[in-house]
Amino acid sequence: MKSISNVVTLSLVISIIVLIDNRVNSIKIKTTEPPVNKNLVFNSDGQFKILQFTDLHYGETDWKDYLSYNSQMGVLKYEQDADLVVMTGDSVSGYAWNGTEGWFASKWQHLISPMINNNKRWAFTLGNHDDQGDLNRQQIVQFDQTFPLSLTQQGPTSIHGATNYWLPIADQNGTVQTILYFFDSNDNNCQNVEGWGCVYPDQIEWYRATSEALQAKYGRVVPAIAFMHIPIPEYMDMWNFYPVNGSLFDTGVCCFSVNTGLFAAFKEMGDVISMHCGHDHDNNFIGYYNGIQLGYGAKSGYGGYGPPVGWKHGARILEITANPFSINTYLRFDDGTTDMNQVPHAPLATEQYNTCCDTYGFVNITGNSYSQCKLYELNFDPIKKH
DSSP: OHHHHHHHHHHHHHHHHHHHHHHHHTOOOOOOOSOOOOOEEOOTTSEEEEEEEBOOOBTSOHHHHHHHHHHHHHHHHHOTTOSEEEEESOOBOGGGOOSOTTHHHHHHHHHHHHHHHTTOOEEEEOOSSGGGSSSOHHHHHHHHTTSTTBOOOOOOTTSSOSOOEEEEEEOTTSOEEEEEEEOOOOSBOGGGOSSBOOOOHHHHHHHHHHHHHHHHHHTSOOOEEEEOSSOOTHHHHHHHHSOEESOBOSSSOOOBSSOOSHHHHHHHHOOEEEEEEOSOTTBOOEEEETTEEEEEOOBOOSSSSOOOTTOOOEEEEEEEETTTTEEEEEEEETTSOEESSOOEEOOOGGGOOSSOTTSTTOOOTTSOSSOHHHHHHHHOOHHHHO
């Protein structure tokens, strides 16, 4: 009787594996019809819509990748008028690499297929996990650029990171009305200080020089939006001391281990008025800190930890108006629902954090000295997961 039960159990497991394989293999990637218009342009009503996916974390299991694909397709179904998809890092769980050549490329082709199938252009910035597989940061960008719908650019090789670049958005008359900056926040231990990565001083100098050149070129300060993976330390200050909308359920704010002055540079140059990141899967708050909007995206993929129980997978939407310049933002979830007005949060002394996650002296309100991100990666066993 026991042997019969074991046979039935084994047959059930095999059936589930076959079902997953069939579903994954049934995903079709549409061939893009050339040519692709690489120019970003506001529509005739002066509107431009950005869809931000973050922390897709492909590569852990086929089933999770299948769910992530469906999540992206669900969001895109209800945001068909999106003009650009921005991915803000950790698109692939590089720590899940199985040691084979071509692993990253296969995961990347899977995660961009929803954009290809919906004929959506995309641009991305790298996270701290993307380059833990068989491709380094520059190679990832090079591979992505082989796809016609990609607007991603290889940044200067003389500074830290790979995805340091900018894209202009023009109006119907060809006048640039908005600049999109992309920053590579690297991986961890900024300037050899324990903790998470950062935008290094040489990258900030690149931004200053670029901003000055653009102001000279266009004869004015053009409003700009910044995208990166790891949040700057000012996110933590904003949560601690300013009213925001949304929630913090992660182990604090896992920001730069060294404040390298990027926010100060934004204030100095005067162009960046909004920035958006990912990294902390269980945070989705957004607010204004000394005149600049700082916001998290929504956890998009099923790999990695989170989001919290009761939260849905999805994306942050940015609706930009050219003149007068304004940004309307909301969360779109994969089941079609939205959160147009995230719950307000007032600062509370019992919910304040003393330092960025995983830096010296960090202890969150649960008493844990490690972030969820760090613990998840440390406990991940790629052999057991494949």
